[in-house]
Amino acid sequence: xxxxxxxxxxxxxxxxxxxxxxxxxxxxxxxxxxxxxxxxxxxxxxxxxxxxxxxxxxxxxxxxxxxxxxxxxxxxxxxxxxxxxxxxxxxxxxxxxxxxxxxxxxxxxxxxxxxxxxxxxxxxxxxxxxxxxxxxx
Amino acid sequence: xxxxxxxxxxxxxxxxxxxxxxxxxxxxxxxxxxxxxxxxxxxxxxxxxxxxxxxxxxxxxxxxxxxxxxxxxxxxxxxxxxxxxxxxxxxxxxxxxxxxxxxxxxxxxxxxxxxxxxxxxxxxxxxxxxxxxxxxxxxxxxxxxxxxxxxxxxxxxxxxxxxxxxxxxxxxxxxxxxxxxxxxxxxxxxxxxxxxxxxxxxxxxxxxxxxxxxxxxxxxxxxxxxxxxxxxxxxxxxxxxxxxxxxxxxxxxxxxxxxxxxxxxxxxxxxxxxxxxxxxxxxxxxxxxxxxxxxxxxxxxxxxxxxxxxxxxxxxxxxxxxxxxxxxxxxxxxxxxxxxxxxxxxxxxxxxxxxxxxxxxxxxxxxx
Numbered sequence: 001x002x003x004x005x006x007x008x009x010x011x012x013x014x015x016x017x018x019x020x021x022x023x024x025x026x027x028x029x030x031x032x033x034x035x036x037x038x039x040x041x042x043x044x045x046x047x048x049x050x051x052x053x054x055x056x057x058x059x060x061x062x063x064x065x066x067x068x069x070x071x072x073x074x075x076x077x078x079x080x081x082x083x084x085x086x087x088x089x090x091x092x093x094x095x096x097x098x099x100x101x102x103x104x105x106x107x108x109x110x111x112x113x114x115x116x117x118x119x120x121x122x123x124x125x126x127x128x129x130x131x132x133x134x135x136x137x
Numbered sequence: 138x139x140x141x142x143x144x145x146x147x148x149x150x151x152x153x154x155x156x157x158x159x160x161x162x163x164x165x166x167x168x169x170x171x172x173x174x175x176x177x178x179x180x181x182x183x184x185x186x187x188x189x190x191x192x193x194x195x196x197x198x199x200x201x202x203x204x205x206x207x208x209x210x211x212x213x214x215x216x217x218x219x220x221x222x223x224x225x226x227x228x229x230x231x232x233x234x235x236x237x238x239x240x241x242x243x244x245x246x247x248x249x250x251x252x253x254x255x256x257x258x259x260x261x262x263x264x265x266x267x268x269x270x271x272x273x274x275x276x277x278x279x280x281x282x283x284x285x286x287x288x289x290x291x292x293x294x295x296x297x298x299x300x301x302x303x304x305x306x307x308x309x310x311x312x313x314x315x316x317x318x319x320x321x322x323x324x325x326x327x328x329x330x331x332x333x334x335x336x337x338x339x340x341x342x343x344x345x346x347x348x349x350x351x352x353x354x355x356x357x358x359x360x361x362x363x364x365x366x367x368x369x370x371x372x373x374x375x376x377x378x379x380x381x382x383x384x385x386x387x388x389x390x391x392x393x394x395x396x397x398x399x400x401x402x403x404x405x406x407x408x409x410x411x412x413x414x415x416x417x418x419x420x421x422x423x424x425x426x427x428x429x430x431x432x433x434x435x436x437x438x439x440x441x442x443x444x445x446x447x448x449x450x451x452x453x454x455x456x457x458x459x460x461x462x463x464x465x466x467x468x469x470x471x472x473x474x475x476x477x478x479x480x481x482x483x484x485x486x487x488x489x490x491x492x493x494x495x496x497x498x499x500x501x502x503x504x505x
Contacts (some may be wrong), residue, residue: 033479035492037225037404037426064214066222099221100214102233128225132477
């Protein structure tokens with residue numbers, strides 16, 4: 001993995017204007033709920049993805065991070081765009097440099113959604129994560 | 138910040154040049170929309186509207202934008218420096234949201250039956266009254282540890298419950314309560330039935346004590362211990378106990394009827410592999426990688442159901458703060474009904490009713 005990332009780094013450097021995307025996530029869960037602590041690698045990211053969420057469902061998202069981090073959520077199409085470095089990716093509730101995130105997110109339409117935390121620092125960071133889906137009325 | 142949407146309430150921002158009164162009049166009469174208020178010193182109003190009305194009103198040329206009316210609330214995060222980086226357990230059980238409702242009350246007295254407690258610890262010194270408790274091992278009124286370098290457990294448990302919050306030092310407890318320490322375990326971490334029973338009787342006799350935390354256990358119960366539990370419950374004390382760390386059946390006193398048995402939740406989104414299991418488990422709470430106080434103004438990480446139980450004791454302290462009339466059975470019912478069903482659907486032998494939810498439990502206590 002590190003070798004692949006190093007190669008990507010050179011490629012991105014040559015491309016010059018492409019947004020740098022951090023390393024692969026430490027875990028890639030698919031679940032209903034998550035309550036725990038995860039270790040985010042340097043320039044790594046964590047994402048949570050549920051099965052199909054329905055319009056009106058609520059996802060209760062929270063995390064605490066000791067250092068600089070970024071949070072956003074997006075649908076599957078835009079997640080893939082973001083992951084491939086496409087600057088046209090549309091993300092929601094993007095929050096930078098916030099150590100605590102605590103949100104109820106109401107899902108706008110049926111689909112698969114990704115909830116992402118990025119560690120932009122060059123050291124590993126432990127974060128407390130809390131994610132809970134509540135079915136809509 | 139935390140936000141959520143109020144159904145049907147919208148803010149309508151209109152142009153500065155428009156006449157406020159004429160605009161409001163048109164909104165009410167022409168569009169049949171109820172105006173809730175004018176935003177002070179700003180060209181905007183708050184309205185109650187359904188989507189059909191919104192569609193009509195949005196065609197008005199005087200409107201700049203319409204947005205949903207949201208609620209923003211202060212999210213209580215204490216300034217204790219290790220809270221954000223280390224106290225994952227407090228966060229995942231929604232304690233920060235419960236603290237938006239209450240951070241506790243010094244009238245709630247929580248008894249810690251355990252090893253000695255360093256009541257002079259900088260994080261605990263303000264959480265004890267003039268009477269610190271009693272040492273039933275040495276039969277003297279000083280419940281401090283005999284061997285502060287090795288007798289850490291009681292101070293750790295006390296810190297999880299009530300280490301001073303928001304003092305810019307170390308960690309945060311689950312709330313702001315008064316502690317009383319009953320030393321019934323010695324420096325080796327062991328204690329006898331008679332000493333523990335005497336501590337229970339003392340807690341039962343103390344009219345101020347509402348909650349008794351027992352982060353201790355044995356694989357079999359005994360009659361004296363049972364009598365102690367029954368006495369505490371008869372006096373209206375909420376008894377919370379660790380379920381055990383051997384992965385086997387639930388230990389006593391947690392296994393006795395009426396005691397709230399607490400299992401340990403791991404950092405990895407599952408129950409701790411060591412956590413004892415059985416039908417007597419009532420709820421789970423974080424019990425792995427828990428940072429708390431130890432004697433000599435220090436802090437350390439510990440694992441175990443011993444660390445899970447005091448977090449629940451603190452949450453119960455918050456519940457009793459908002460509703461002092463709750464009985465032990467009320468408390469047990471609320472903890473169970475509000476717990477997050479994290480493992481098999483319904484009650485299971487690992488997490489009982491599920492992971493404790495401080496916010497929901499405190500709200501339910503308020504509403505009862």
